[in-house]
Amino acid sequence: MTSGPGDALGGHTGLGLRTPPPGLVLREAHAHLPALGESLTLERLDACTSLGECLERVRGACGRAGAMGESTVRLASARVEAWAEARWPTLSELDEASGPSVGVVIMSFDHHLAMANSAALNGAGLRAGERVKERGVVEADEHHRPTGLLLEDAAYKAWGWAGELSESQRLPLVRSALRLLAELGYREVHDLHSPAWLGPVLRELDERGELSMDVGLYVPLEGIGEAVAGRTGFETSRVTLLGAKVFSDGTLNGRTAHMLHRYSEPRVGYSRGQCLIAPLVLDDHIRLVESLGVQLAIHAIGDGAVRTVLDCVKRVRASRNRVRIEHAEVVDRADVARFGELGVTCSVQPCHLLSDIEALRRFLPHRLDRVLPLRELLESGLKPGHIGRPGDPDAGLVFGSDVPIVRAEPEDSIVASVLRRRIGMAAEDAIAPEQAITEAEAWSCFGIA
Template sequence: MGERPAHQPKVMREAHAHLLAHGRAMDMVQLESCTTAQEMLDAIADAAVGRELVLAHGARPESWLEPGWPTLDELDYASPETSVAVWCFDYHAMMVNSNALNAIGFGIDTPNPDGGQIGRKPDGALSGVLYEASAGLAWKQLEPKGIDAGELQRSIDDLAEHGFTHVHDLKAQPGLGEAFKSVHIPHDFRLVLYPLVQDLPETLKTRSDWQSDQIRLGGGKIFVDGTLNSRTAWMLHPFADGRGEHPAGMQLMSDKSIEDAIRLCVGEGLQLTAHAIGDAAVRAVLDAAERARAPRGSVRIEHAEVIDEADVPRFAELGVIASVQPCHLLYDIEALRRACPDRLERVLPLRELIDSGLKPGRNILFGSDTPIVRPNPEDSILAATNRGRADMALAEGIAPGQAISEDEAWACFDADA
């Protein structure tokens, strides 16, 4: 680690990580530096030599010079014999080749699963691109089975190297707590696990076997919408370039099931963390917290990338925590300008949230969502203070009026706040 920045808190918390996926991604083909579909195809062709399966991540087809995935024929040409699965960096869409489609049993007659879409060409043939739940189904069949302690160890070591000692896992797999018994965790580390709400009953049963003063169960996690990049974030206004069937994104949970999830977690004395990226999803969670009369601090909204002006004061009023990842702005600027040019002022309104009464580090928390983007805290500091990349002037950034000070930004990582 380099020198400690003057404002950096002593106890640094990464409030939104995926520990197993982070360790696993360190072993996958990394496509973050690709700027065209051809570069992705070249990297896949190189990696496929002598392998049965190539797993890759970090692709940003929406941001490429010519936006969009390659065709299925092109991917098949790059890797005719090896199965290939390429995650979009946001882990909400995936492209697979024909070998992988055969391996997972997806064909022209396969219906879309609930909450997912199987990409098709105009003639109905598969495009190889899978969205949301259909990508998840494919991954379940393709990914390495089980939890590997080596992957977890790599993950912990890497986060420690980035200066973190407190880490929240926002989609803890069943068995994750148990698996940490075979991992060396530095003595000052604290891990908080948030499994999916549907995995919560099972996790509660085993909790006493693994919970310690270093690892604890924090609550449950739900997904209320998709992502901006896949245009599946659930928005109050349609995207400027939305998909035919879902012009304003996707609502992945009913209002009633959001409320039920809150009640379930609160009933166990736990928190409910809700993935909500679009302003409609954020509002739905705030509404549900209000209806359920959730105790202050018991509901956390993860991401909250777009927040309507009317909803900003409701965080402090209802005691709902905003858990945000400003670092995504550095990658999403171009995509945001295409997706919601009229709503850019509503992207990550950090200035308004703090002015409305949220206290950095206590009820407004920073994280990275690693492995979706790298867990460098400096990236979030830059995005929160400059609203854009280092080579951009503040005025060129997204909603420059929402910039906060460097002190405030570092404080959002402070686990002692």
């Protein structure tokens, strides 16, 4: 189980975790507002401690749905690593719990993997072994039967099939997401991978006087041309289109983050994870945003993905602050100084460390010293809290949470940055303690500079 720092704020750490330094205005640099709003309404599995408990929850939710005449169920935030069995149910176990008539989709907490029962696989039209868009996989066993596990776009297809936000739900959900962030002290938020409807909804909130903070948007790359052309239709003094977002690799938990070295226990066929965009295609994406005058935020978790992105920025001679790298959870020593040299914003979510410790020890025991090298990144000259507009010479190191994949409390990232482990863990369990930064330094990465 992930224990957030909140359960151990007894003062024995000496950290003033909940209190940012006076005068510091906080920015949440990486959030997903629609998913956060939705997550406040969905049934969540993050408190489950075993496979049996998960299946009980499925049984209960499907029973209630059936009684109400509903044919789909969505369950959020499953963290299989926290279950005693540390595995997903088999398809027959899930089908047995759900029954044949309700389609169930269980989303992993990291939003890159889901499990669907047979009714949902059939309903969403997903066949064993099928690819969905570039990055989606419908996993098959050795007999070419579906396992129920769905990666990336296959997971989103099933999730979307099981329930799409209706138009009338959008505004209240975004408002409640923003309210939650405002209560945590944030005064600015960047939304990564914003759907086309988000800008207009934010504008409406602003016009009603209900927008609680400044919002910067990064839309999916395929929609950036349209978003730039239509930006006057939704931008206000507080709502700004900042750029586009793409994914260059997967996740550490899924062992799909693109690494320079092999994982221990690699996925078959993906011993160093997955490179989701060919470098030459990424070059074109950077040229496109350059021509449109906006930024490109690139999801790159593994050290291989980080290096690929930096190489692309160099090759196309992108303007400084044209590109920001999201996550950068593992960074090779040779690449640390390149963020500053190339003018690439380093946007990290140290809080992920708290939930990734077990996966890191299991899958990357040989690279623990390269996890979130915050000390080196700051010493390389990155400016804490700074996100420059394209052309601005300074490159920054900024913090966010990636909510709702993890919770948005800034103290989680402060703990991860300073202690490099969860509160309550032994000091020797810290991941790369030599990369710790001070509380003041960590807070400054949340500040708007």
